[in-house]
Amino acid sequence: ATPTALLVGTGRGAQLGILIKGPEVLESTRRIDTIVLDKTGTVTTGQMTLHDVVTGDGEDPDEVLRLVGAVEHASEHPIAQAIADAAARRTGDLPPVADFRALDGRGVRGTVEGRELHVGRAALLAESHELPADLRAAQRAAEEHGRTAVLAGWDGRVRAVLVVADAVKPTSAEAVRMFRDLGLAPVLLTGDNRDVARSVAAEVGIDEVISEVLPQDKVDVVRRLQGEGRTVAMVGDGVNDAAALAQADLGLAMGTGTDVAIEAGDLTLVRGDLRAAADAIRLSRRTFGTIK
Ligand code: ADP
Ligand code: MG
Numbered sequence: 001a002t003p004t005a006l007l008v009g010t011g012r013g014a015q016l017g018i019l020i021k022g023p024e025v026l027e028s029t030r031r032i033d034t035i036v037l038d039k040t041g042t043v044t045t046g047q048m049t050l051h052d053v054v055t056g057d058g059e060d061p062d063e064v065l066r067l068v069g070a071v072e073h074a075s076e077h078p079i080a081q082a083i084a085d086a087a088a089r090r091t092g093d094l095p096p097v098a099d100f101r102a103l104d105g106r107g108v109r110g111t112v113e114g115r116e117l118h119v120g121r122a123a124l125l126a127e128s129h130e131l132p133a134d135l136r137a138a139q140r141a142a143e144e145h146g147r148t149a150v151l152a153g154w155d156g157r158v159r160a161v162l163v164v165a166d167a168v169k170p171t172s173a174e175a176v177r178m179f180r181d182l183g184l185a186p187v188l189l190t191g192d193n194r195d196v197a198r199s200v201a202a203e204v205g206i207d208e209v210i211s212e213v214l215p216q217d218k219v220d221v222v223r224r225l226q227g228e229g230r231t232v233a234m235v236g237d238g239v240n241d242a243a244a245l246a247q248a249d250l251g252l253a254m255g256t257g258t259d260v261a262i263e264a265g266d267l268t269l270v271r272g273d274l275r276a277a278a279d280a281i282r283l284s285r286r287t288f289g290t291i292k
Contacts, residue, residue: 150164
């Protein structure tokens with residue numbers, strides 16, 4: 001965090017696992033009525049695992065995984081790491097990738113063994129690839145189960161659907177109840193697909209869901225909510241969340257997240273437990289005597 005980090009209250013903050021940048025931050029907590037939660041890495045563990053590789057006609061799953069793994073190896077996204085790890089485990093050394101590019105939070109591109117691969121969300125692949133009906137069905141089935149479907153293609157056609165999922169943190173549902181008890185409306189915000197987002201939201205008890213938001217647009221969502229007269233706390237962990245954390249009336253960063261998010265936040269939840277966000281808000285409201 002920041003060198004000027006202080007602990008909330010009289011050692012209570014430390015006990016609760018909360019780091020705060022300065023006492024003035026606490027002032028804002030009394031007006032907060034909305035808490036925006038990033039999905040991946042905040043409500044969920046962010047520890048993705050590859051569950052399945054579904055291929056189209058004539059493609060060998062291990063061979064596709066080897067190529068896709070090579071491209072994802074160059075990406076830092078948790079989904080990419082899960083795919084690259086599984087590929088290395090299943091197929092051995094991964095081939096080198098050329099012309100790698102991350103495509104604004106929707107996926108990646110890279111050339112492996114002369115093939116130009118695109119890997120990422122359906123909307124990204126749809127720009128330049130045809131999606132065969134059986135793979136579209138595999139994508140839908142995965143998303144209906146609350147899993148993320150990662151599409152991989154080359155030469156204008158989607159070749160495989162890689163099914164990836166992470167788990168909701170065991171403490172997230174209780175944290176959401178705590179937010180409601182404090183009078184805060186929880187909102188789930190994610191770049192992920194709508195069905196996946198809804199499934200996670202249902203699991204933790206959130207009904208306001210904003211999904212398929214590009215990384216650079218998360219900040220606009222916070223601004224829009226503020227424009228509706230809401231006072232917004234935002235909890236996030238990723239590079240993607242930094243601008244939104246800074247824009248929020250109160251930005252809370254997961255201590256398990258990226259340095260960029262931690263720097264952008266007003267407050268850090270050291271243990272990455274969402275319940276600490278509710279503790280922090282309750283504690284600082286009490287400190288400011290707003291609970292009568
Ligand atoms: P969140 O907002 O929940 O933290 P992100 O904004 O990090 O999620 O990611 C949004 C979506 O973009 C992911 O769910 C995934 O479908 C896609 N995506 C982003 N980067 C990659 C990648 N390297 N490989 C595959 N898919 C990716
Ligand atoms: Mg995240």
